[in-house]
Amino acid sequence: MPPDKPLAAMAGIHKHFGGVEVLRDVRFEVFGGEVHVLAGENGAGKSTLIKILAGVYCDFQGTIEIDGRRVRPRSPIEARAMGVAVIHQELSLVPSMSVADNLFLGQPLTNRGLVRDGEHRRQARTLLGQLGIEPDVNRAVEDLPIGTRQLVEIAKALRHDARVIVMDEPTSALTAPEVERLFALIQCLKAQGRAIVYITHKMEEIERIADRITVLRDGLWVGTAPARELPTPKLIQWMIGREVESQFPRHQPRPGPVLLRVEDFSVFDGSRRGRPLVDRVSLSVRSGEILGIGGLQGSGASELLMGLFGGYGRLAQGRAWLDETPLAIRSPRHAIRRGIALLTNDRKATGLVLSMSIVANATMADLARLSPGGWRRPRGEWAAAARLGRALNLRAASLGMEAGELSGGNQQKVALAKWLQTDPRLLLLDEPTRGVDVGAKHEIYELMNQWTSRGIGIILITSEMPELLAMSDRIVVMHRGRVTSQLSREEATADRVLEAAMGKQMENLAT
Amino acid sequence: SSGDKDATRAAGKARDFYTIGMSQCNLGEPWRVQMNADLKAAADKHPNIEIVFKDAQNDTLKQRAHVEEFVSAGVDLLIISPKEAAPLTEPVAKAVDAGIPVIVLDRAVQGDNYTCFIGADNKLIGKAAGAWLAKKLGDKGKVVELKGLMTSIPGHDRHSGFLEGIAGSGLEVIFEADMKWLEPDARKEMDSALARFDTIDAVYAHNDPGAHGAYLAAKAAGREKDIVFVGIDALPQEGVAYVAQGILSATFQYPTGGAEAIDTALRILAGEEVPKKIVLGSRLFTADNVKQGGEPL
Amino acid sequence: MNTSERTPLRAIATSLGSPAGRALVALLLVLVLGGVVNAEGACFKLGPHRGMLRQAAVCGIRACGMTLVIITGGIDLAVGSVLALVAVSFSLMTIHWAWSAWLAAPLALAIGAACGGVSGTLAARLRLQPFIATLAMMVFARGMAKWVSGGQKISTAVQNADGTYRYVDVPGVFRAIDSRIFGDNLSVVTLIFLACAALTWIALARHRWGRELYAIGGNEEAARLSGVPVVWAKTLAYVVCGVLVAVAGICQAAQEQQGDPEAGMGYELTAIAIVVIGGTNLMGGRGGIGLTLIGTLTIGYLDKILSVNAVPEAGRLVLTGIIIVAAVLTQKRRRW
Amino acid sequence: MNTSERTPLRAIATSLGSPAGRALVALLLVLVLGGVVNAEGACFKLGPHRGMLRQAAVCGIRACGMTLVIITGGIDLAVGSVLALVAVSFSLMTIHWAWSAWLAAPLALAIGAACGGVSGTLAARLRLQPFIATLAMMVFARGMAKWVSGGQKISTAVQNADGTYRYVDVPGVFRAIDSRIFGDNLSVVTLIFLACAALTWIALARHRWGRELYAIGGNEEAARLSGVPVVWAKTLAYVVCGVLVAVAGICQAAQEQQGDPEAGMGYELTAIAIVVIGGTNLMGGRGGIGLTLIGTLTIGYLDKILSVNAVPEAGRLVLTGIIIVAAVLTQKRRRW
Ligand SMILES: Nc1ncnc2c1ncn2[C@@H]1O[C@H](COP(=O)(O)OP(=O)(O)OP(=O)(O)O)[C@@H](O)[C@H]1O
Ligand SMILES: Nc1ncnc2c1ncn2[C@@H]1O[C@H](COP(=O)(O)OP(=O)(O)OP(=O)(O)O)[C@@H](O)[C@H]1O
Ligand SMILES: [Mg+2]
């Protein structure tokens, strides 16, 4: 049972960006020895609240108490000195620097100003060992897979021996075993009497580790309750203000003829040495069908989609047919012309041009058709974007807004809109719901249903097991670039998928 | 205060106060800074003239604009040291047509629609330098020529004049390089020449900073005593100083014509006839005559 | 500046709030400066404004080209020396070889396009950093200009085989470009500038290619994955920049009545300054020709004011530095 | 270059593979060029190498400062004109006012630091784009240099009140800096360069501040969230760059025995070229002093080879452009 005095307490927090109030009279307190989940839709203000606690934003109204003392952290360093450490949602790592340097960034161990690199490396190995990984600490972070990066980010926060540890969507890029290790660690930290603030959009995580839950909606405090008093349906209602009948509304599929057939498809890495990232994969998708691809980090699933889409140019090799006509794709341009669309797994880095308007983003992949003879028709573009916006239930003040000003879920919808505008035959979806709140997730699932009912074929990559199992009509599991298993909807269970994802070759490549 | 100005202007028309506009093409070169200084010094001796300076920063179009600005501001006389002949011919002609006498300094404009041209002859100076060097070296020797920008007329003339000057003698140019009028570049090029050739008898640089840079390079190599350094321009704080300090053996003055220009201007404003072209004489400075202020060529 | 002026300025700044509004504030600041320090009431005569427009025109043409490149997130340091190369070649063709302008002008534009094409290929296809690719082109084109011209200015004084000079007439095209129309009030170069600006504006704001440039500047990878022909669109930006610089080179040759291989030194920095003062971001993805027009006027007036008041060299440089900072500060996008 | 040479080059490139390895390949290419085109066997004499080292030294000092700034993702266009300002001020103090070097040198360094501090504040605290902030400083410092010097070179010819000149001695500190030691084989400026390089190397590679600079260049927001004092560290980079440029300015004044307000034109581009040819990335976050040393040698030798062979200006520029591209291409990190 948590002690009666909170370790950290925030009250009457108001915060505005320019003219927009994003937090209004929000209160929040966390006790030692508890995991306090902060939940809410995209853009509800969770990250903002946490950044105030972490000293990133210092112009706000309201009070913060840590250990009963009134404080006002004015910089990340000050907050850390007060015992608050944050695992940021946007990873606060420097890609070009080594793992060890990143772990000690901001507070290196020094000897008269000179950095003690040997000591850094030693301590870095220990810290990462606790999380169960042993990467080369001299390697640049950019050379690591995204999951390992997230673990490095976690280790970085743990280094400070803080009493309040804030984790803002720490598992968005982690694989199941890594999540398990993180949860074990959280239990351990909890036992030491530390307070954990945990932000996530994944319901099953909330169910597993939450002790108490605070919900924000539109910058307002909705309520705080012990986890057992807030079952998932009720939690969802608090978050989005209405009920969602079923979390995964996959309709009865009606698969048509084979849409895409791929044989012996490989993707090589840049040096063309070493193992191919995708190794002689064969698969097929029917129209109206959702083919799920399961796999852990480094399974090559993302590379497979990118390769099919032409993103790797000549590094991707193999035979493929779309509608029984051969497909020789050298670039995304060709792919789009053939009716293929790829929603990438990182909307900020590869999906959207954040500095352009919603209209510009939504029409970017289809400009050729929208601008006959090369001359653009702004009105036509606006109309197209408006139509898509309505179809996707996009929430934005104006279609002229820059995409960078939208919340994550709405950004994801703009990225989807871009591909719908091209009228694709085949949709390649790589983590379509990453970092998206339950409400928006549900909407995206409904959209997937609509598209398949129109005969579009979908390949879906997702790291969320429930989503994979519930939404896929068929599942292909990959391990280190090779297909290790094909499962029908009925055969698929979490255990079997996981087993195949870990590399256990299965006999039944039937179905 | 604008009333005052008008009064002054009215007085100017009454021929006891004159405003002279001076359009300088570039103040990046010390020689042109000196020209402006000479003009100012000469003008300061006459309380009834005021001189307004504009600097075109080596930009022909700017200089054109400056001439137009002076015309529309209604100066009494215009002095221009043009960057280029061709493009400034027309603005100068327009000024003359507007009734403003124009003195062209140093570089000419085309045609004859100006009042007076004052300048020196680079080719003659280059020739004199060549001849002097041939005599000094006894008609044989190896010469390094450090050229200014060959795009510019002075650089060109100083080069061709020099070749004329040494024609027929046994002097041989063994190394020539563009040092772009800049001292650091001159030192760099001289370094290279020194590295390549074990015998260098003389350095002829198109300006004094170039000769000075060459001297410093030779000094660093311990070979400055074996080499005769000759420069051009003879500004008091540069070439003349170097000769006085024993760095250069000789420098040939390239006169700025500042004093002459003011002199001529006063005569024009007083209604006197002036010659269409005044060629300024040059002076030679050597260790022997530098105390006496050099001797005319 | 007194308080009565500041309030409307503020009002404009707030009401417009957009990048264009902020750029206009900077222009206004400069104009107010011109009204205050105002030798012989020059500000209220027509001449200085007319002159400013003519001088700013050639800068403006270059700045339009630079805008295209900067929007892709690149930079073109070669504008000055490509201008010199084009000016020299064009003068050579029209003055020395007496070719018709109808032949010489397209060839001159082709030279500009070729230089831009090389820079663009290096930057877009071979993925060199634009700064270094165009730095190399800057040095290279300057060398070519000197080589083509033999290190001499190409003017109406043509050297004969025997070393003597003969003087030829200024070609008609030079006179035509350097003339004025509408009762001597509008220079032809100003018209050419406006035409160039209009064309680039249309390309940027109304053509697919313009949208592609913004996308590339904003997020090149996202653009590529959305089917934007990144290499091609980016290379074309450098090519068009080269062509615009060639137009500027022809205008400059016409105004100077000669081709000077030393022309255009430092023009790259002026062009960039104009684009940035207008409010286009050097990071790419934002900005436009409208802003560059405002920037052209700001820098043009600043120059003119300093020159009309005969501010000496040192003071002029010091003031220019200060005013650039002031102008950029006024139009900084507020964070919080 | 024949095939027998190419194989070992390849081997080196592959075996080293690192940025330093790639930078060395570029240097080697230039050296091979020097061995091939080699007027009177100059390549095998000591003189050119010694001369190269001396000339490259002053460039190198500036490039070290530039490296710091570029690693933070910035750029410093003001190095040339700050150098001129320092050279002029230092000459004024030591030659005209005959102050002791122990007083003048720290003051000169302080001037460099102040200029850097202003650029740094504009770029780091006020968040102007470094390009435009230092462009303004470039213009401003040049104006100050002209103002302080009255537009004239500050040399040993000192003007008296009556307009005549008297000649003073070259100050001892000038002679000391311009001298050579170790049997005339090593210039003092080369030593100063090596000392500056060593200090910046330690700061960058071993000191926590250096680590912070890399972090800022790599991901400024992440650095801020991790508690790096971003504004302060970044400003300091510009300040130290200013100090190094001041050192270069003192060296240059000593070598020229005068302070020239026109000195340093175009030095910013050379300094950037050196840093980039070494392999440091203009995007920031990567690179180092070691690479800059190699780049200094590459550019230094290139210059020297062209000069020893008395290549005419035009050819020199054309070749420099081509070789810069070749050098940068050899060391491009292979994508796919
Ligand atoms: N830098 C910013 N500039 C302007 N507005 C901002 C900024 N950061 C946040 N906001 C505003 O704050 C609101 C809350 O954002 P916040 O990042 O806290 O949401 P969140 O709850 O963390 O969402 P998510 O679940 O998607 O991470 C947003 O809707 C947005 O309007
Ligand atoms: N420049 C900006 N102006 C206005 N609002 C902004 C700006 N930048 C960010 N925001 C707001 O910040 C909020 C949070 O931004 P963020 O990038 O963290 O998205 P997010 O909703 O948290 O996405 P995700 O769930 O993927 O993390 C968004 O809702 C967006 O409205
Ligand atoms: Mg968030």
Ligand SMILES: [Mg+2]
């Ligand atoms: Mg967020």
